[in-house]
Structure formats: C-alpha cells, structure tokens
Amino acid sequence: MPKLWMRTLSTLSLVVAIISASSILFSSLAPTARAISTRPRLPPEFSVPPSQAVDYVDPLIGNGGDSPNGSGGMIPSTSPPFAMTRWTPATRRNYVSVTPYNYTDDAIYGFQGTHQPAIWMGESGQVTVIPGAGEVRTGWEESGMKFSHATEVVSASYYSAVLEALEGGSIIAEQSSTSRVGHLRFTFKSTSTPYILVEATRPSVMGSADPTNVTYPSGSVSISTDSVVEISGYNPERQDFIIGPNPAPSFAGYFCVRITPLTRGVSLSSFGTIQNGTNFPNERTRNGGLLSAYASFSSPPSQLLGEDVVLDVRIGVSFISVEQARANLDKEIPDGTSLETTAEECRRAWAEKLDRIRIEDEGASELQKRVFWTGVFHTLQYPYEQDEDGRYYSGYDDAIHEGQSYTGYSIWDTYRAEWAWQILLAPERIPGMVQSMLQDYVEGGWLPMWKNIVETNIMVGTHADSLIAEAVIKGITGFDLGLAYEAVYKDATVPPYDDWNISYYDREENVGYEVRAGLSSVYNTSGYVANDIHSESGSRTLDYAYDDYALSLLSAHLAKSQPSSASPNPYSLNASHFLTRSKLASFSLFNDATGFMEARNADGSWAGPDEGWTEGDKWAYTFDIVQDVEGLIERVGGKEKFVMFLDEHFDGGHNDHTNEPSHHIPYLYALAGSASKTQERVREIAFSDYNDTVNGLSGNEDCGQMSAWYIFSALGFYPVNPVSGEYVIGSPLFEKITIDLPASSKPLVITAAGTQSKPYVKSVTLNGMSLTKPIIKHEDIAHGGELVFEMSGEPEEWLAGNVATVEEQVTFHEEL
Numbered sequence: 001m002p003k004l005w006m007r008t009l010s011t012l013s014l015v016v017a018i019i020s021a022s023s024i025l026f027s028s029l030a031p032t033a034r035a036i037s038t039r040p041r042l043p044p045e046f047s048v049p050p051s052q053a054v055d056y057v058d059p060l061i062g063n064g065g066d067s068p069n070g071s072g073g074m075i076p077s078t079s080p081p082f083a084m085t086r087w088t089p090a091t092r093r094n095y096v097s098v099t100p101y102n103y104t105d106d107a108i109y110g111f112q113g114t115h116q117p118a119i120w121m122g123e124s125g126q127v128t129v130i131p132g133a134g135e136v137r138t139g140w141e142e143s144g145m146k147f148s149h150a151t152e153v154v155s156a157s158y159y160s161a162v163l164e165a166l167e168g169g170s171i172i173a174e175q176s177s178t179s180r181v182g183h184l185r186f187t188f189k190s191t192s193t194p195y196i197l198v199e200a201t202r203p204s205v206m207g208s209a210d211p212t213n214v215t216y217p218s219g220s221v222s223i224s225t226d227s228v229v230e231i232s233g234y235n236p237e238r239q240d241f242i243i244g245p246n247p248a249p250s251f252a253g254y255f256c257v258r259i260t261p262l263t264r265g266v267s268l269s270s271f272g273t274i275q276n277g278t279n280f281p282n283e284r285t286r287n288g289g290l291l292s293a294y295a296s297f298s299s300p301p302s303q304l305l306g307e308d309v310v311l312d313v314r315i316g317v318s319f320i321s322v323e324q325a326r327a328n329l330d331k332e333i334p335d336g337t338s339l340e341t342t343a344e345e346c347r348r349a350w351a352e353k354l355d356r357i358r359i360e361d362e363g364a365s366e367l368q369k370r371v372f373w374t375g376v377f378h379t380l381q382y383p384y385e386q387d388e389d390g391r392y393y394s395g396y397d398d399a400i401h402e403g404q405s406y407t408g409y410s411i412w413d414t415y416r417a418e419w420a421w422q423i424l425l426a427p428e429r430i431p432g433m434v435q436s437m438l439q440d441y442v443e444g445g446w447l448p449m450w451k452n453i454v455e456t457n458i459m460v461g462t463h464a465d466s467l468i469a470e471a472v473i474k475g476i477t478g479f480d481l482g483l484a485y486e487a488v489y490k491d492a493t494v495p496p497y498d499d500w501n502i503s504y505y506d507r508e509e510n511v512g513y514e515v516r517a518g519l520s521s522v523y524n525t526s527g528y529v530a531n532d533i534h535s536e537s538g539s540r541t542l543d544y545a546y547d548d549y550a551l552s553l554l555s556a557h558l559a560k561s562q563p564s565s566a567s568p569n570p571y572s573l574n575a576s577h578f579l580t581r582s583k584l585a586s587f588s589l590f591n592d593a594t595g596f597m598e599a600r601n602a603d604g605s606w607a608g609p610d611e612g613w614t615e616g617d618k619w620a621y622t623f624d625i626v627q628d629v630e631g632l633i634e635r636v637g638g639k640e641k642f643v644m645f646l647d648e649h650f651d652g653g654h655n656d657h658t659n660e661p662s663h664h665i666p667y668l669y670a671l672a673g674s675a676s677k678t679q680e681r682v683r684e685i686a687f688s689d690y691n692d693t694v695n696g697l698s699g700n701e702d703c704g705q706m707s708a709w710y711i712f713s714a715l716g717f718y719p720v721n722p723v724s725g726e727y728v729i730g731s732p733l734f735e736k737i738t739i740d741l742p743a744s745s746k747p748l749v750i751t752a753a754g755t756q757s758k759p760y761v762k763s764v765t766l767n768g769m770s771l772t773k774p775i776i777k778h779e780d781i782a783h784g785g786e787l788v789f790e791m792s793g794e795p796e797e798w799l800a801g802n803v804a805t806v807e808e809q810v811t812f813h814e815e816l
Contacts, residue, residue: 045340046158046347053354054347056373057156062701064103064694072697072706073119074378075101078159080349081380082429083179085113085317089159093140095205096122096239103694107144108163110199111175113182113317115253117382117408119700121452122206122239125253128199129184129313133191134167136294138277140202145171156377157346165191176343178332179385182315183342187308193269194309195296198231198257201289206242216289219252223271223284223293229259231293232322238453245512246444246454248395254318256325259295262310269298312339319386319393320400328388353380353425356742361735363756368733370692372714375707379421382408382703383433395454396444403439404432409451410703412459413660415466417708420719423474424782427743430471431478437464438480441487446513457514458507460536460614461543462491469554470723474778485558492551492578495520505535516544522602527581527588530602531612538589538599538612542624545585549627550723552579586625590635597622616661619654624661626721629671639672646672650681657689658699663709664720667728670774671720676760676795679731682713683759686733715750716789717776729774731759732789746784758791761798774799
C-alpha cells in the first residue's frame with residue numbers, strides 16, 4: 001500500500017418484485033460487526049450458470065468506514081477477472097485515497113468506469129454515466145439521488161439499486177460489464193422526461209481533498225443521432241501525472257456511449273453539451289474542461305398510466321481512440337445484447353476460476369465461505385488488461401504497440417503472496433503479465449515498480465525481479481527469457497540518475513526512475529543504503545537484499561537449464577556475486593547492541609531505531625529476512641531466543657497485519673521449531689483481521705495481497721520466501737478443499753479432518769510421504785496431489801525443536 005503518510009422489459013417486473021421482497025434484502029443498518037448481507041441471491045436470469053462459489057462473493061466486504069486503510073478500500077464492481085475497466089456505482093468523487101463508492105454514503109451520483117487500481121492511487125481516464133429525469137442537471141453535486149442499501153443487489157457480475165428521482169418517481173439502475181464495455185440499464189418509473197448525462201471531465205485533485213492541487217483536464221464530447229444515439233469523447237485525466245518519470249502526453253480514456261430505448265415509442269427528444277454548469281442545447285461537439293453531454297428521451301406516446309421508460313446504455317472504453325472504443329463495444333457487447341446476457345457472461349468468467357475450488361466442509365461457517373470466496377474475487381482483479389484487439393497504448397514512449405499489456409502492478413505488496421496465488425490459479429495469465437513488464441522495460445528503460453498506466457515511483461525495491469524469477473523457477477514460459485534476465489540484471493547493477501543527490505521520498509515530484517536508489521552509494525561496498533542520503537533507507541536495504549537473492553536464484557537456475565559455453569559460466573558467477581551481496585545486505589543493519597535492524601548513515605553510524613522504514617517499524621523489519629531465516633535465527637541467538645523474540649513481537653502488540661511487512665511473520669515460528677505457535681498466530685489473525693462486513697479487511701486490499709494471505713492460510717501453507725518456490729506449513733481452516741489446477745490433470749486435495757475445532761497439526765503427509773520439515777515445494781503440488789493434515793485439539797510436538805533449513809537453498813549455497 002503506497003506509503004503510510006497517505007492514510008489520511010422481460011425481467012424487470014421480476015427484478016422489482018425481488019428487490020421489494022424482504023426475504024432477500026440486504027441489511028440497511030449502518031456498518032457494524034454483523035454481516036452486511038446473506039449470500040447474494042439474484043433473479044434466475046442473473047444466476048446462470050449456477051455457481052455456489054460465485055454466490056458467496058460479496059463485493060461490499062472491505063468497503064466502509066471513514067478510514068480507507070481500516071476498511072479495505074474495495075468497491076462493488078461488476079467486471080470479469082482482470083478487466084480493463086471496473087464499473088461501479090459512484091457515491092462520491094474518487095481521488096487518491098478515496099474510492100468512488102463508500103457504504104456510509106446514502107446517494108448515488110452516477111455509474112463510473114474506473115481505472116483506479118488501489119485506493120492510494122489516482123484515477124485515470126474514467127467516464128461516468130448519470131441517469132436523471134426532468135430538467136437536466138448540469139453538475140455532479142446536483143445529480144445525487146438517494147438510495148437505500150435495502151434495495152441493492154450486489155454480486156460479482158450484477159448490481160442494481162433503486163434511486164429516488166429528483167423530481168419524483170424512481171429509477172431502477174442495473175449494471176454489469178465485460179472487460180472493456182460497461183452495460184447499464186435504467187428503468188424510469190413514474191418520472192418526468194428521462195435523460196442520460198455522460199461526464200467526460202471533472203476537477204482533478206492530486207491527493208485527498210487538497211484544494212491546492214486542483215487541475216481541470218481538457219477533454220472532448222461529441223453527440224451523434226444518425227442511426228442510434230451515441231455520445232463519444234475522451235478524458236485525459238491522470239491524477240498521478242505529477243509523480244513518476246513518464247509524462248504520457250497523449251494518454252486519454254476514450255469512450256463511446258450508445259443509448260437504446262427498450263420501450264416502444266420512446267425516442268430522442270433533445271440533446272446538448274454542458275460546460276462548467278452551462279447547458280448548450282442542440283450542440284453536438286464541445287472541447288474543454290468540466291465537460292459533459294446529454295440526451296433526453298420522450299415518454300411513450302400511449303401515455304398509459306404507470307408505463308415505464310427503459311433505456312439500455314452500453315459504454316465502450318479504450319486507451320487508444322474513440323474508434324477503438326466503438327470497436328470494443330461492437331465486439332464485446334454488440335447491438336441487441338441484453339443485460340441478462342452480459343451478466344451471464346460476466347458470471348461465467350468468474351465461475352470459470354472460482355468453481356475450480358471446492359470447499360467440502362459441512363462445519364465451515366457462512367462467514368468463512370464469504371470471506372474466502374470474496375478473497376479469491378479480490379485476488380483476480382489486478383493487474384488489469386491494458387491491451388485492445390492485440391494493441392495497446394504505452395505511456396512510456398507515447399506510442400501504440402502490438403502485444404498484450406497490463407497495468408495496476410502494486411508489486412511491493414503483491415510479490416509476497418498474490419503472485420504465487422495467481423501462478424497456481426491463473427497460470428495462463430502469467431506469461432502475458434511478465435511480457436507486459438518486459439515491454440515496459442523496452443519502452444521506458446526499466447521494469448515497473450508501481451505501474452498505474454506508467455511508472456509512479458511508489459514504494460521501494462525492484463520486486464519485479466522477484467516476480468520474474470519466481471515465474472521462471474516455477475516453470476512458467478511464454479515470454480522472452482533473455483530479455484527478462486537483461487531487465488532484472490539492470491535493476492541490480494545500474495543506479496538511477498543522480499543517485500547521490502535525490503532522496504526519493506514518498507511521491508517525490510520531478511524526478512526520474514527511482515528503481516534501486518542508493519545502489520551507487522555504500523550499498524555495493526557496505527551492504528546498506530545510507531539514511532542520510534535516501535528516504536526509507538532501512539526498508540530499501542532489506543528489499544534490495546531480497547531482490548539480490550531472487551536474482552541469484554534466477555542466475556543459478558539459468559546456469560543449470562541454459563549452460564553457457566563460456567568458462568566460468570557467467571550465470572554461475574552472477575549467482576555467486578548476488579548471493580554474496582544479498583547476505584551482506586541482509587544483516588548490515590542488524591545492531592547487536594539492541595537486537596534490532598536499524599538504518600545507517602553513510603559514515604556507518606546508526607540513524608536510530610525509528611528511522612528509515614516503509615510502512616513498518618524496527619519490529620517488522622527485523623524479521624524481514626525471508627531468504628535467510630536460518631541466518632536470522634542464528635543472529636538473534638538461536639531458536640529458543642528467536643521464539644521468545646517472536647512472542648514479544650506478538651504479545652507486545654507490534655504485529656501490524658494491515659501492512660504487508662508483517663504478513664510472513666507468524667510463519668517464522670514453524671521455521672524455528674515451534675510450529676504450534678505458527679498455527680495459533682495464523683488462526684488468530686485469520687479470525688481477527690478478516691470478516692464479512694463492510695469493514696471486513698483490517699488493512700486496504702492492496703490489489704489482492706490481503707486476501708492472498710487469507711487464501712493461502714486457509715489452505716494451510718504460505719509462501720514466506722516466494723521466490724524459493726516453497727511454502728511453510730500453517731493450520732488449514734477447512735476440513736477439505738479440492739482445487740482443479742489449470743495446469744494439472746489431477747486436482748490438489750487438501751484434507752484436515754476436525755480442523756474447525758482442532759487448530760493444531762499432529763502430522764502432515766504429502767502424496768503419502770510424511771513431512772519431516774514444515775515445508776512443501778511448489779513442484780510437489782503444482783500438478784495436483786494429496787496434502788493430508790492430522791489435526792489435534794492441543795499443541796503438538798510436531799517437528800518441535802527442528803530448525804527448518806530450506807533444502808534447495810542449502811544445496812545452492814554448497815554448490816557455490
């Protein structure tokens with residue numbers, strides 16, 4: 001999560017009947033500790049194909065409260081996995097640290113196609129569709145319509161709510177989408193003249209409600225009424241434009257909105273543009289800031305009492321052009337497609353992934369199932385597609401290219417567990433995601449750190465190195481391996497421009513690529529980044545140590561799989577060099593006098609225990625040596641002292657699960673011979689930090705990492721050192737889970753009889769073999785198998801006293 005300081009009408013009657021039926025209404029109470037909904041239940045037309053897994057998804061989990069960091073920062077979007085645009089009801093303006101929907105609000109202003117990938121990032125090229133009736137409202141502030149949560153139907157593929165029209169009557173709003181096309185349907189009941197307003201541009205704020213940073217992006221709208229009613233245009237807003245090295249001068253979010261009356265006899269009655277609150281009737285084209293366009297429609301000629309007006313609205317979006325937006329619309333939701341069909345296809349896309357997992361546990365609670373399936377839903381949203389028909393706009397060189405592209409890479413967060421989960425459940429996506437990062441490298445000169453359309457320089461470390469190394473080590477192919485090695489090698493060896501003179505503090509403006517800031521100072525010689533030169537130096541140091549380790553493993557892997565004719569093998573030399581540098585950096589900050597990691601200044605002096613950390617403190621980062629836990633245990637004074645140190649960390653309230661540096665820490669007990677304490681701590685966190693309310697995530701989701709921790713922990717293992725290709729055993733939450741892995745001909749079956757009341761592990765077998773260490777390898781589960789836990793109601797001596805040494809790591813060290 002980006003930086004601590006930023007926390008500051010065939011089926012209509014059925015839909016209406018169901019909305020009004022109290023048996024399915026969501027709770028209208030304010031967010032509390034109770035669940036906000038029962039299992040989402042939809043009309044039959046929106047429940048095809050049948051999928052119990054998708055039914056358990058509740059997109060409202062993690063969307064409430066005034067503190068986004070304490071509530072998840074999610075929105076009730078209805079878009080398929082990895083969609084280029086997520087469509088959501090908008091209850092407020094979204095900016096950095098503000099989402100477009102918040103459960104505490106009571107009015108909906110419109111329906112927005114958002115490209116905001118995480119709450120701490122800015123919006124980019126969005127478009128908003130606003131329904132209304134009567135006199136056309138010319139501004140956002142005037143357009144809000146009251147609604148009740150009791151009328152909301154919320155699922156992964158369909159959303160609806162009843163809005164109170166401003167001049168009387170009501171508007172039933174429905175929503176679904178494909179990756180690049182939003183599909184809305186509005187039913188106007190007992191209203192005056194219905195209209196659709198499309199907002200192209202708005203005031204743009206960089207930062208949360210900071211009036212000093214307001215800009216007014218200049219866009220365009222155009223209205224066509226030749227055969228169908230279309231409103232098209234573009235919005236160049238990119239709230240992150242003031243940070244990062246890439247200006248992306250031609251960036252824009254293009255749109256093509258097609259409005260079709262579904263009620264016989266209804267036709268276009270008027271249209272116009274709006275700028276800065278002024279209505280320009282009958283005007284077809286306008287450019288500038290604060291820009292919208294509208295189309296109003298007549299009532300049915302029969303004037304039958306109670307007859308409704310139904311408008312179908314489809315919105316194609318693009319990062320390339322209006323023509324491409326129109327092509328996306330025609331391809332993904334062509335004319336004549338019903339909203340039911342769109343919702344069915346969206347649901348089918350989610351079912352294809354979620355139905356691969358089956359929870360076979362009669363004792364599992366409804367809460368557990370909602371948390372689990374919603375977590376899977378969250379982990380399959382980012383990074384999101386940026387290509388269209390095999391082409392994509394690159395803001396790095398401001399040009400159109402051929403190929404696949406993704407954006408929304410929160411890599412500092414997601415390298416820990418989210419990436420490993422996607423490799424398991426969505427391996428077909430990984431080659432394109434890696435190749436996309438390599439294209440960023442070719443077009444911009446570096447791999448991404450936090451890409452939001454282009455690089456933003458947010459967070460620290462070059463953890464794309466870890467993503468690529470992990471993918472290669474786990475057998476993922478389909479991308480340019482030579483180019484990949486070139487890119488990660490550059491990360492590790494080439495410092496940023498003017499490295500000695502730029503601090504690279506959080507969201508620093510007017511600087512180039514941050515990458516491994518400090519690489520040219522004392523890191524190469526003494527193994528640390530100097531705190532009096534660079535911000536967050538302690539975190540940078542330890543992140544670089546891990547990234548060097550990732551490169552050493554990748555180099556060793558290539559030395560074996562692609563032997564070089566040169567002698568000595570350059571891959572082997574690189575493996576040895578980067579492993580040595582990693583080991584030096586791993587403990588360069590350990591202060592034996594205090595027993596904690598502490599940042600250091602260029603002259604070697606200690607900067608102080610509270611200096612130099614990114615979204616953590618000396619406690620979290622002292623345990624942040626995932627690549628050499630055995631060495632950390634030794635440095636602390638042995639396994640008994642290490643376990644006592646962990647106890648002090650947890651019992652003293654220092655563990656902060658809302659931030660990612662703490663995610664692996666409960667699993668360290670198992671690597672120090674106290675597996676039962678890992679089991680206790682994991683269970684505590686799973687039940688204290690996750691629930692099925694709007695405040696159901698203790699920290700913001702961070703593009704799926706919060707949920708990835710829960711999913712792995714529910715399965716019974718976690719990738720403490722992700723690039724190693726190994727997982728540390730925890731305590732499974734379900735008696736039986738079966739996963740049909742896409743890359744396997746047989747399922748992965750995980751059983752743990754009695755686990756609902758027995759949290760401790762007595763023994764574990766993998767494919768019939770008893771584990772002698774609390775570690776399983778990716779290669780042993782990636783193609784299916786049977787993982788069997790024998791559970792106990794009391795702490796067990798399973799592997800007690802056995803300091804787990806990662807087998808492959810030891811072999812690797814010995815070879816070097």
